[in-house]
């Protein structure tokens with residue numbers, strides 16, 4: 001199964017992708033996580049991507065398309081995968097369709113997570129992750145069970161993303177509305193778009209996604 005989680009920054013894509021990865025055995029492919037790893041490792045791709053990410057702008061299509069093409073060729077993707085943060089432009093969506101067609105595959109469902117812009121800003125401003133295992137948390141919406149200790153791995157180290165600040169969020173939301181929202185009609189025309197209420201609480205959103213996946 002090939003599933004895309006589509007939604008603005010802070011919509012809950014990563015949170016839900018990790019849950020579905022665990023419950024359904026689909027590999028989560030997050031271009032944001034891959035790019036952050038490349039930046040941290042100071043690879044050629046990372047060095048190119050950094051200034052765009054810091055400014056809240058999209059990294060160029062050929063860079064992210066190349067990353068995804070290499071990633072989906074790996075063996076763990078054979079049973080299906082869940083794309084989180086890719087595609088983000090129509091050119092990326094077309095490139096994805098082409099690479100899948102070559103393997104006789106196609107996108108099974110695109111799940112649009114609808115969330116108001118104001119809620120997104122609060123979600124992003126309060127977001128942090130475990131530095132060891134990347135589990136996601138929020139200052140008010142999703143705290144670890146024991147304050148300061150990661151539920152998943154017990155680590156006490158947490159990090160906040162450099163681009164999760166109120167200034168950069170505005171450009172990221174603009175990029176979403178201008179460059180990514182055109183994917184909605186693109187996938188609607190293909191009959192694969194499913195829209196869910198991303199304003200609901202985290203468990204409710206998971207239930208809505210499971211309902212979509214069960215119906216496929």
Ligand code: ADP
Nearest residue numbers: 010011012013014015123127137138141201202
């Ligand atoms: P995305 O991957 O779409 O950018 P995340 O999954 O990282 O978004 O979620 C952004 C922040 O909002 C995180 O801190 C997460 O804990 C929190 N969050 C995710 N889903 C919800 C929800 N349904 N309600 C409230 N907060 C949420």
Ligand code: ADP
Nearest residue numbers: 009010031032052053057058059064085086088
């Ligand atoms: P969020 O869901 O909070 O916007 P991501 O982790 O998906 O964050 O992305 C972080 C940054 O990485 C983006 O602002 C952008 O600069 C870059 N990025 C991630 N995925 C893509 C993509 N598919 N195309 C272009 N840039 C991307």
Ligand code: ZN
Nearest residue numbers: 130133150153
């Ligand atoms: Zn952890």
